[in-house]
Amino acid sequence: MVVSVRSWVANEGGKHFVLILWLGVNTWLFISSFLLYFTGQEYHYLYKMLGLGLCISRASASVLNLNCSLVLLPMCRSLVTFVRGTRTISSRKTRRLLDKCKTFHVACGVAICIFSVMHVSAHLVNVVRFSVRYSDDFPALNLARYRGEDPMLIILTTIPGVTGVLLVLILFLMFISSSYCVRMSNYEIFWYTHNLFIVFYVILMMHMVGGALKYQTNVEAHPPGCFRANQSSTEQQGDELDTSEEEERRCSEDAHFQPHYPQTWLWVSGPLCLYCVERFYRYIQSRDPVTIVTVIRHPCDVVELRMLKKNFKARPGQYILLNCPGVSSFENHPFTLTMCPTENKETLGIHLRVVGDWTERFTQLLLPEPRIDMEILPMAQQRRYPKVYVDGPFGGPSEEVFNYDVSLCVAGGIGVTPFACVLRALLDGWMGFRLQRLYFVWVCKELQSFYWFAELLCALHHKLWNENRPDYFNVKLYISQPDSLQILRTPPTRGRCFTDREKLQRSLKCSCWHITLRAQPQHVFQTVPLNRLTQLCPALVAFKLDTTLL
């Protein structure tokens, strides 16, 4: 299917515009710094000594300054959630750009790595040149103490050298541990090494102290390339110069050099302070303990947890970070809210699937195995829940479900949690939103998984039928492993449950065609890994609707 240019611009244009803007700013910074050192009069002698290495290292340094300051901004989650929630950004398209915060952070990180490699290589060449081209004419310009000093010694005995080595090591550790396979297999390694960024920034702000590169301060009095009065070169003796010209080109004084004022802290301190303030604010907010009200065990290893917290406001589609000191003091795990506090009911709820050691240990603390030797006492007397701290709520793309005329929500397994909150909000009152129709596709491995939200789906379905809007909510449930189909008995799910892949594709194609014919603003939200989804329904990917991957 051919996607029209207008449609592409509407969906992808914003992202690409920001990318091109960012690339443009980086390029401009690089080129302007390069030319400053290439042609600037005050760097003439330094350039003669070091060559192109000077220009490349300084140009990459200014790009590094910019990216080190930008990389922190997308990680200020509370700020991003606040911006997403306020109506100051009224355009949907601009709010969609906020969904790409993590991608922008990764892009800035990769740029930092690439330009660091450039910066380090250029400075290594500079250090060799400082040593080999030791200048006797301008001793103040030298970094080496004598001609031919070992470059390794220069690096290890100057502040920029030592801090540079440490910075490269920290950056290397952070970069390698943030690769996909390490993140997927051992998230803690990624998390703890990535928190070395504080050390990185502190050392970065000390990197320029010591002033290895100097500029000339008295360019008017001593134009670069002028003749010294007390020194005569062989060219001068041979030439017949006019006396007036000779006088013009004579230096009135010797060249004075001064090291640069460190600029990195100007770039970096703003975002760093903002980030620290935000972390502090989040810490204060999450110190209020949370009261656990109910713990319910659902089939297929899912546990529902309902809690109460004072002054907690959340919108459907947001997520929280749970911290349980009884399991691990430093780990914060994100869970999407399946029940938001409303005016009538103040509980907030999450559904968590038990996969991995943290959730296993947490479930054991919440629902201890009943001991056979004890008599069966009423559960309320025995139950002692662990202390839990909640950080958040933070925003996500599924907050936007209500802002489109037609929304298609595709969920896989436990990924249904943001949509569960959306459906609950619709159950409370579906008439106030812009949303006119909701298509809901839920793919699970086993049949029992549907029982997590079976009541909610049935309740919403009945309510809409009774209020004469049967077309508002369209549910399609799919099972990827049809072995357990004999258990299927309940009427609402029977007619809607499909196991056939072709049926899934056909029905999606129909609903997709239906959407295009009506040509209304539509949005597809999906919470399934894309490669799994493409295995199940290539039609969805081929159609290329406006999609947001959560």
Next chain:
Amino acid sequence: MGKIEWAMWANEQALASGLILLTGGIVGVAGQFRGWQFAAYAVAAGVFVCLLEYPRSKRAKGTSVERTGQYCFTVCVKAFGPLTRNYYVRAFLHAAICVPGGFMLATVLGCVCLGIASLIYLAAAIRGEHWEPILPRKEIRKPVGESIKNPPQNPPPRPPPEMRRKQAGDLEKSAYDNPMSVTDDE
């Protein structure tokens, strides 16, 4: 922190260090800097480390994702048996390889990074991890029992028809004992 597999992280670090060592070595040789012999050594060492570290180990728990085309490397590395399986050997090998790289400016970064990877391998070895090759799983067909080929020819023994017909009035008389046990407890 209890269940981290350090070896996976060490593997990524060592592979990246090998590449950095290789690049530094190429720069050193190409520029004919002072001490370029160390750079030539670094090229060879970098290639060796990359070849050794390219095949990923099988994870103890969870799915293992192998790198593209790593099967032939897996076979080669597996052929060395306990030398490549043991992470203590790898840790000391990397520590030994990285030392000559420290004598030349272009390769010093690769040297330090490989040293860090060697330390992480040591941590993995102390925790008892070892290298397992990721090999394609052979499908094992369950051996089909002999009895499936010879179904029984006769029905099971039953009492005569008069006894089998249920007499509604006399339940006790219509009950019978099976001559053969039909439960599978015994």
